[in-house]
Amino acid sequence: MAISYTDFSFSKSLNKSVPIWAMVRKEISDHIRSWQFIILLMIIIFTFFASMYVAISNLNSAISNTKDPDHLLIYLKLLTITDGSLPPFHVFISFLGPLLGISLGFNAINSEQQNGTLIRVMAQPIYRDNLLLSKFISVTILISTMFLTLSLLMIGGGLLITGVPIEFEEVVRILSYIIICVFYVEFWFSLSIIFSIRFKQAATAAIAAIGLWLFFTIFYNMIINVIAKVIIPKSNMFSSSPYSWIETLFHMAPSQLYTDATTTLLIPKVRSLGPMSMEQMAGAIPNSLPIRDSLLIVWPQVSGLISVTIACFALAYYFFMRKEIKC
Amino acid sequence: MKTSIIELKGLTKRYGSINVVDHLNLNIHKGEIFGLLGPNGAGKTTTILMMLGLIEPTSGIAKVCGHNSISSPINVKSKVGYMPDNVGFYDHMTGLENLVYIGQLNGLSRLEAEKSAISIMKTVGLDNALNTKTAAYSRGMKQRLGLADVLIKEPEVIIMDEPTLGIDPSGVQDFLKLIKTLSRKHGLTVLLSSHHLNQVQKICDRVGIFVKGKLLAQGNIEQLSEQLFSQTSHQVSITLSEPVKLTQEEELALQELAKIEHIYKENSQIYINCNKTLTPSIVRFLVERNYNIIGVHQKTYGLEDIYQKYFENQHLNV
Numbered sequence A: 001m002a003i004s005y006t007d008f009s010f011s012k013s014l015n016k017s018v019p020i021w022a023m024v025r026k027e028i029s030d031h032i033r034s035w036q037f038i039i040l041l042m043i044i045i046f047t048f049f050a051s052m053y054v055a056i057s058n059l060n061s062a063i064s065n066t067k068d069p070d071h072l073l074i075y076l077k078l079l080t081i082t083d084g085s086l087p088p089f090h091v092f093i094s095f096l097g098p099l100l101g102i103s104l105g106f107n108a109i110n111s112e113q114q115n116g117t118l119i120r121v122m123a124q125p126i127y128r129d130n131l132l133l134s135k136f137i138s139v140t141i142l143i144s145t146m147f148l149t150l151s152l153l154m155i156g157g158g159l160l161i162t163g164v165p166i167e168f169e170e171v172v173r174i175l176s177y178i179i180i181c182v183f184y185v186e187f188w189f190s191l192s193i194i195f196s197i198r199f200k201q202a203a204t205a206a207i208a209a210i211g212l213w214l215f216f217t218i219f220y221n222m223i224i225n226v227i228a229k230v231i232i233p234k235s236n237m238f239s240s241s242p243y244s245w246i247e248t249l250f251h252m253a254p255s256q257l258y259t260d261a262t263t264t265l266l267i268p269k270v271r272s273l274g275p276m277s278m279e280q281m282a283g284a285i286p287n288s289l290p291i292r293d294s295l296l297i298v299w300p301q302v303s304g305l306i307s308v309t310i311a312c313f314a315l316a317y318y319f320f321m322r323k324e325i326k327c
Numbered sequence B: 001m002k003t004s005i006i007e008l009k010g011l012t013k014r015y016g017s018i019n020v021v022d023h024l025n026l027n028i029h030k031g032e033i034f035g036l037l038g039p040n041g042a043g044k045t046t047t048i049l050m051m052l053g054l055i056e057p058t059s060g061i062a063k064v065c066g067h068n069s070i071s072s073p074i075n076v077k078s079k080v081g082y083m084p085d086n087v088g089f090y091d092h093m094t095g096l097e098n099l100v101y102i103g104q105l106n107g108l109s110r111l112e113a114e115k116s117a118i119s120i121m122k123t124v125g126l127d128n129a130l131n132t133k134t135a136a137y138s139r140g141m142k143q144r145l146g147l148a149d150v151l152i153k154e155p156e157v158i159i160m161d162e163p164t165l166g167i168d169p170s171g172v173q174d175f176l177k178l179i180k181t182l183s184r185k186h187g188l189t190v191l192l193s194s195h196h197l198n199q200v201q202k203i204c205d206r207v208g209i210f211v212k213g214k215l216l217a218q219g220n221i222e223q224l225s226e227q228l229f230s231q232t233s234h235q236v237s238i239t240l241s242e243p244v245k246l247t248q249e250e251e252l253a254l255q256e257l258a259k260i261e262h263i264y265k266e267n268s269q270i271y272i273n274c275n276k277t278l279t280p281s282i283v284r285f286l287v288e289r290n291y292n293i294i295g296v297h298q299k300t301y302g303l304e305d306i307y308q309k310y311f312e313n314q315h316l317n318v
Helices: A002-016 A018-033 A035-064 A074-080 A089-105 A110-115 A117-122 A128-162 A168-198 A202-231 A241-250 A254-266 A278-282 A291-322 B044-051 B073-079 B095-105 B110-123 B139-151 B169-186 B197-203 B221-229 B248-258 B279-288 B303-317
Strands: B004-015 B018-029 B033-037 B059-064 B080-083 B157-161 B189-194 B206-211 B214-219 B234-240 B262-266 B269-274 B293-298
Touching: A018 A035, A018 A128, A018 B095, A035 A074, A035 A089, A035 A128, A074 A089, A074 A128, A074 A168, A074 A254, A089 A128, A089 A168, A089 A202, A089 A254, A110 A117, A110 A168, A110 A202, A117 A128, A117 B095, A128 A168, A128 A291, A168 A202, A168 A254, A168 A291, A202 A241, A202 A254, A254 A291, B004 B044, B004 B189, B018 B044, B018 B189, B018 B214, B033 B044, B033 B169, B033 B197, B044 B059, B044 B157, B044 B189, B073 B080, B080 B139, B095 B110, B095 B139, B110 B139, B139 B169, B157 B169, B169 B189, B169 B197, B189 B197, B206 B221, B214 B221, B234 B279, B248 B262, B248 B279, B279 B293
Parallel strands: B033 B189, B033 B206, B080 B157, B157 B189
Antiparallel strands: B004 B018, B004 B059, B206 B214, B234 B269, B234 B293, B262 B269
């Protein structure tokens, strides 16, 4: 008797987990068919192939440059080298990523509310947070699929062209690069979801999110520069160490976190993100860092990016749970 | 023994200092069609959303199908089908896809959902618009799809917020008839909210008049008019075959009859105001005096008058 009871409760709890996957499926199919996603996907694919083309045509000189300690890590080279005509792919992503995140999220909640579908879905026997959760899960699946596909394309293409097998270290570096990319886009996505919960009009939410993005990419550095000039006395200009917090502030912007993390991961010879003194440089052997050390260097950046993403998600969650569904 | 399927006890919702819903007590029995009537902004939608657990009441209890809608909203929502006043669909999906999605949210598998969605769309008369995108649906079709949406979860209770809003008169007729037959066939309890009295009048077993967060009266139409017009006069108009020539003493006798308040003559018609239904005795009185009556009309009060009456009172209070 007891067994049949547990069996019953088990099948029931299984049944209850079904709706969220139906929601995720619907969200993904919505995104794939939406114009904003298609357009941004096209742009990203285009920049990917353009930067790959530039990288491949310069690969020869990069590999034969024996002064470069990591000249033999071909697949990382593919992602990073350029002849100056086009920025490398990860730099493109540092400003296309936010756009992608914003475009996926700016109308997530408010358009459903305007169309009257929000209340209809809320009247079904699902938990309120399932709606928000399904949006996050679907975007995560979508973005990671996209980056993974592009990276695999790059690796496959590289393998075909050069015939050099990929090294384990490169796999780890590229995978962690993908994870950082996903979190970076997710950060902007959750930020724009917050705006879409707070603002009734999708246009307002989009403008607010893009405004914040512009602030971080353009004005943030300017403002900090101005403040730094006011605070730091002119005579002390060369002893920067007491004012390293200004340097820290520079590195707080999400795009800077992303750039720092990705450059360190993709270019193994980068051994510090801040300024280095001559003493520190003196004993250093010009060699590339092993993956573990690279990860140690970017650990603050990575954890900062992840934690800020989670904080934004939590805030979106909080706002959504407290939101009045009516009107 | 009638069992209550919706029980509201002292339900209150406060926004700022205003009680949008004010200590509402209401019992709705299984299988009946209840009409919640009230002007815009009376708190009907708020009440409905509190029943579904989508708005948390400031105080009071809402119980639907035996579940508390605050502590276990999921159980309530799996048994209650709710159709909002501005029912919206995912425009880029077809009617069938919209319906299947809602079916899946109710725990049906894709196949089951599709099967029952097709049969329900037949029931509501949308079988030739199965694969049309809902963006191309007319208002009446959307309303029907909304009903299908409610039915796919096989509810015990259907709650509809202004179901007749924006449909043309013949569409309203069909729609309400559909609701009534479905309710009778499956023993569903239906709660309608509306400000269209005459429409609701036709299909409701009971109505409640809801103004400014308070339920002023409830019952069926006859009970309501009795509650309301017991003190006020009834009006009887009698048409005779020839112009009225009542003598002075006859008029006095008529007034004697039952304290008739007022008699008004016009050509061949007599209008009589009296304090209760005296029509038979008035007719007998006239027949005995050899008047040829060709028509008697006793004015009855419909929902419109009831509604009007409550609103008048409400305005006076303000």
